[in-house]
Amino acid sequence: MANKDIELMAHLMRRAGFGATRSELETRVQKGYDATVEELLDPESQPPVDRWEIMRYQPYAFRSGTIQNFGSSEWLQAMISSQRPLQEKLALFWYMLMPTGVAKTDHYQNENRRIHEFKEIGMGSFYDILMATAKTPGMLFYLDNIENNAKAVNENWGRELLELFSMGVGNYTEIDVREASRAFTGWTYELMLPRGPINRHDQNFIYRPEMHDDGEKTFLGQTGNFNGEDIIRIILQQPATAQFLARHMYNFFVADDVQVPAWGVTPPRDEAAVDLLADTLFESDYDIKKTLRVLFTSDFFKNARFEKIKNPAEIVVSTLRMVGGYEKPFPGLGDMSRQYGYMGMDLLNVPSVEGWHFGAEWINSGSLMRRINFTADMVGDASKPGIQDMINRIKESKKLTPVQLVDQCLDLMGPLDVTETSKQELVMYASEGGDLNFETDTDYEVRITELLQLIVSLREYQYA
Amino acid sequence: MTSTNKEPVIVVLQMSGGNDYLNTTIPYAEGIYRDSRPVVGVPDEKIIRIDSKIGLHPEMGPLKELYDSGDLAIIHGVGYKDSPRSHFRSMDIWHTCEPDKIGTEGWLGKITRELDPNKENVLTAVSFGAALPRALALPGVPVACVDDLDNYGLLPGIAKEQRNKILDRFARMYSPTIGSGAVMDYLGQTGLDTLEGADILKEAPKLYSSNVEYPDTTIAKKLKGIAQIHLANFGTRVFYCDHGSFDSHSNQVGMHDKLWKDISQGISAFFADLREHNASENVIMFLFSEFGRRVHDNGSGTDHGAGGVAFALGDKVVGGQYGEFPSMKPEHLEQGDVVPSMDFRGVYTTMVEDWFGLDANPIVNGNFEKLAYLK
Numbered sequence: 139m140a141n142k143d144i145e146l147m148a149h150l151m152r153r154a155g156f157g158a159t160r161s162e163l164e165t166r167v168q169k170g171y172d173a174t175v176e177e178l179l180d181p182e183s184q185p186p187v188d189r190w191e192i193m194r195y196q197p198y199a200f201r202s203g204t205i206q207n208f209g210s211s212e213w214l215q216a217m218i219s220s221q222r223p224l225q226e227k228l229a230l231f232w233y234m235l236m237p238t239g240v241a242k243t244d245h246y247q248n249e250n251r252r253i254h255e256f257k258e259i260g261m262g263s264f265y266d267i268l269m270a271t272a273k274t275p276g277m278l279f280y281l282d283n284i285e286n287n288a289k290a291v292n293e294n295w296g297r298e299l300l301e302l303f304s305m306g307v308g309n310y311t312e313i314d315v316r317e318a319s320r321a322f323t324g325w326t327y328e329l330m331l332p333r334g335p336i337n338r339h340d341q342n343f344i345y346r347p348e349m350h351d352d353g354e355k356t357f358l359g360q361t362g363n364f365n366g367e368d369i370i371r372i373i374l375q376q377p378a379t380a381q382f383l384a385r386h387m388y389n390f391f392v393a394d395d396v397q398v399p400a401w402g403v404t405p406p407r408d409e410a411a412v413d414l415l416a417d418t419l420f421e422s423d424y425d426i427k428k429t430l431r432v433l434f435t436s437d438f439f440k441n442a443r444f445e446k447i448k449n450p451a452e453i454v455v456s457t458l459r460m461v462g463g464y465e466k467p468f469p470g471l472g473d474m475s476r477q478y479g480y481m482g483m484d485l486l487n488v489p490s491v492e493g494w495h496f497g498a499e500w501i502n503s504g505s506l507m508r509r510i511n512f513t514a515d516m517v518g519d520a521s522k523p524g525i526q527d528m529i530n531r532i533k534e535s536k537k538l539t540p541v542q543l544v545d546q547c548l549d550l551m552g553p554l555d556v557t558e559t560s561k562q563e564l565v566m567y568a569s570e571g572g573d574l575n576f577e578t579d580t581d582y583e584v585r586i587t588e589l590l591q592l593i594v595s596l597r598e599y600q601y602a
Numbered sequence: 603m604t605s606t607n608k609e610p611v612i613v614v615l616q617m618s619g620g621n622d623y624l625n626t627t628i629p630y631a632e633g634i635y636r637d638s639r640p641v642v643g644v645p646d647e648k649i650i651r652i653d654s655k656i657g658l659h660p661e662m663g664p665l666k667e668l669y670d671s672g673d674l675a676i677i678h679g680v681g682y683k684d685s686p687r688s689h690f691r692s693m694d695i696w697h698t699c700e701p702d703k704i705g706t707e708g709w710l711g712k713i714t715r716e717l718d719p720n721k722e723n724v725l726t727a728v729s730f731g732a733a734l735p736r737a738l739a740l741p742g743v744p745v746a747c748v749d750d751l752d753n754y755g756l757l758p759g760i761a762k763e764q765r766n767k768i769l770d771r772f773a774r775m776y777s778p779t780i781g782s783g784a785v786m787d788y789l790g791q792t793g794l795d796t797l798e799g800a801d802i803l804k805e806a807p808k809l810y811s812s813n814v815e816y817p818d819t820t821i822a823k824k825l826k827g828i829a830q831i832h833l834a835n836f837g838t839r840v841f842y843c844d845h846g847s848f849d850s851h852s853n854q855v856g857m858h859d860k861l862w863k864d865i866s867q868g869i870s871a872f873f874a875d876l877r878e879h880n881a882s883e884n885v886i887m888f889l890f891s892e893f894g895r896r897v898h899d900n901g902s903g904t905d906h907g908a909g910g911v912a913f914a915l916g917d918k919v920v921g922g923q924y925g926e927f928p929s930m931k932p933e934h935l936e937q938g939d940v941v942p943s944m945d946f947r948g949v950y951t952t953m954v955e956d957w958f959g960l961d962a963n964p965i966v967n968g969n970f971e972k973l974a975y976l977k
Binding site: 204239240241242244447476479480482484487489490491495497498499501502503504506507508510511514515518557559560563564566567570588591592595596597600 | 686688689690691694704705706724732733734736739741744745746747755756757758759760764767768771772774775776777779782784785786788789790792793795796799800
């Protein structure tokens, strides 16, 4: 099997999912790159995650109020075990683009509800995604639209819809913010009875005409008696919206761009790529699946290996998928769901509506130590099936020189590209034990896992 | 300003979960207290009275000693307007001083930036706990997060001898390489900073000796770690730790007792330790919780409330009580809670200006009346 094919498939699976084991990569290479893209884009072809299984083991994961240890545990379990990896990855994309946080909503059910909404419609049309976001209780509360009424317009949702979720600053006026907000007056939720455990009500969207501002509005040059649906429809008519979303897709799936607040003044890293994605979005009525197909099969995507810093969710989930043994609900799932928070990305509890800064900003001295220690702990456990599989594969060559051992490990951990300096240091480290002979050396597991631990400590390992 | 020639240091102890104000500094003389707390009310004979109105929780004996020696300031009715009664939101407000919008910059992060603008010391701020509290979060400000000082550092899971070899390789792998790009350089520098911070910190327990015995509790362990780092003179100015959970919705009686027992004993040992080493005069400690709890108990515990109590401790603290205990009369309560009578940002302002000598406005986001609880 050509290594280039494995490299490319590993790249696809890191970006369109959370990585894959070597056996899975080999199966997918057999199947072919384009066929794998099609499978990822057709999640219904694969079995769904069994929610009831998680419920049996971790009932609190479903109604966790504000209990942090359970808040994102259902989603974590799904990301680790799902056979529909792009569906999970896309939920992360949409959530990061339009985040809400339990710090304000105080309601993990509403946060998790959003993740399920994204899994359901995240590959559909951006219109549906924005509509669902406008109506979901978590967002109605997070951006105060429940307080937005004809008598007292609250602009929080209207403003962020334009600035952060669809068009980006500079493409609309303050008057447009005002008019959009007026159109969303009366979009609120009602409380469902009975009240759930930990004092949380379920809530459902309701339109209250008596709160709605029925007057005429002028939004982005169009005038009419608009409601929220009209605003979203008009937003999607703007080429700026396609550009903005395309740039987000490029930034999330292809390569780290500058931080979003600088987008108004700094052109995209690859303008041609973003233009192509934007045109696809615009011409297809914002068909996300179609646009992702263009993205994943493009040369700019295939040439962007290791052009992103992994976010903490990617670190945790891809490590657990790699070492294996976490596919079924496991003891300690709740504690595990805190790990990405310790690395600076507390899922379902975003620091602000602007979302997380990404790329190199994931890294500081505290978070780097967390990332390295977490990953090293995981790959240091030779009893894990994924690590056993690597050891068995290495074992097939009865005897290895230090250089061969390092090459094999780098290959199985990625395949990973490293600088000459890093390679040299790894080889020097491996040389301390001399050649590795599986027939005579009894400590081979320790030697291999220690080398794996040094590899996950590399700067290069922080890239996706 | 302080008259100490040593650099001022703050230790913040966060009581997570909402400490029950009324059972901490107890308004024992008021009938409403007794009437409202048929289940969780502290029996009169156990209350440690400090004056004709207020008494301390029975487990706060060690703190009573600090109070009597004039080293403990009790600050009544602390909070802010329209308390949301949500743990997360309220804690965020305390951390960022932003009650009206979602803030991302922590007040102690801003203090750290002012104290060490050129990032000369990777240990200017040290937090004990797994997650970085938002109070210390500020992009570009390094904070060492320590879980366990004895095992702090990179790759603690690897046996010592092998680990030294690996870390040696690590330092070389993270050294600057020409032409590898800005992000690789940044990662390299961060890795080396991490290593440096860990190298320095791991010396602290070795340099430490003391006659003070700390109790075997999680909070005492954290405070001992803070004492070790402080006594090692690494230049750390901001320490953070937390204890909890104080979220006593049910079975409050035993739970709240244990929490205050551990905190009081831990703090007592901490200050005894610093004094033994003649290292207490430049340290103040600040205790707070995100909110107090409801006046009326719920038959087993108490629900989320609003106004709470904060404490400042140390040689440079002017002991006593500050502010007024808010009225518990039913007509003065909001949603059953005592209304905060003191804005927490005013309490912070005293520390920012009179302890660190910094301009408080940009740190607490506004001008607030301060209290003279520091010498």
